[in-house]
Amino acid sequence: MSSPVVQGWTIVTQLRKELSPDHMQGVFLATTGPRWIIGRQYDGPSGSSGFIDEEWWHGRYFTMGSPTENMMAALDAYPEAAMKAGVGDRMTAQDATQSLARFLAGPERPGRAHVSAGWQESDSGHRNPGGASTELLPLHEAKAELFWFLLWSTRLNAMERLTKGVTIDRQEAHSLVRGATGPIRFDFGYNTYWLAEATA
Structure with missing residues (x-):
């Protein structure tokens, strides 16, 4: 819609x-x-x-x-x-973030392979790194979930300012997800994010 x-x-x-x-x-x-x-x-x-x-x-x-x-x-x-x-x-902040994630993900793309979305802390200093992943979903739904991870779940621990010049920045991360037509994987801040054809 x-x-x-x-x-x-x-x-x-x-x-x-x-x-x-x-x-x-x-x-x-x-x-x-x-x-x-x-x-x-x-x-x-x-x-x-x-x-x-x-x-x-x-x-x-x-x-x-x-x-x-x-x-x-x-x-x-x-x-x-x-x-x-x-x-x-x-609930306003959470609801608005979910709406924005769906908006950024774009419309349904029939015929695309289903993918899972996920993230995991990539800092080797963590003994039990945080993270989450989804089941296989239609591409636009998986992209919305990945945007949710970027905008909400990892907003505070992405630490973009501490990794400037080391990983891509937030704008580049968002551009990668918006343009994705299949699996992707990237580091942003101290986290690794992905869309994958099988749960990672």
Whole structure:
């Protein structure tokens, strides 16, 4: 299912709730490619979309960094914006990250071999390295799981700043996964990530 587009912005995720009888409020996270936005929707009656003539109330734009830096900054700021709008809860960050992972993975690609997604700490100093892997999945689902590992499961221990120049950076990691049409394997930070035709 394709994501809705408003004024050229592709909406990755949105939250809209009825906070009092027949009164709704909401926010959305959207992109045009390198640029990202957190938008505050118009308040309105039950069933209203939050957009009037494809316009929104106001927005915070993320445009000054690389596409990946803009995306990560917007993702980090989204839960706070949702809370300020009165529609966020403790699951907002996780739900938004899952939506973003599915968005980045792209559409279903019929005919592609099923693959598993996984990651493992690659620092040899760990006696019991952390990691996880999935069962064999359709390619777009496995890519979404790999993005989940990158965006959520290993966000704090990837330590990109400590391995700058040693492994690829976050933008390169994301580009590899987005462009994958089959198995891949790469190191990012102190972790190894993969898509594999058999569980690794």
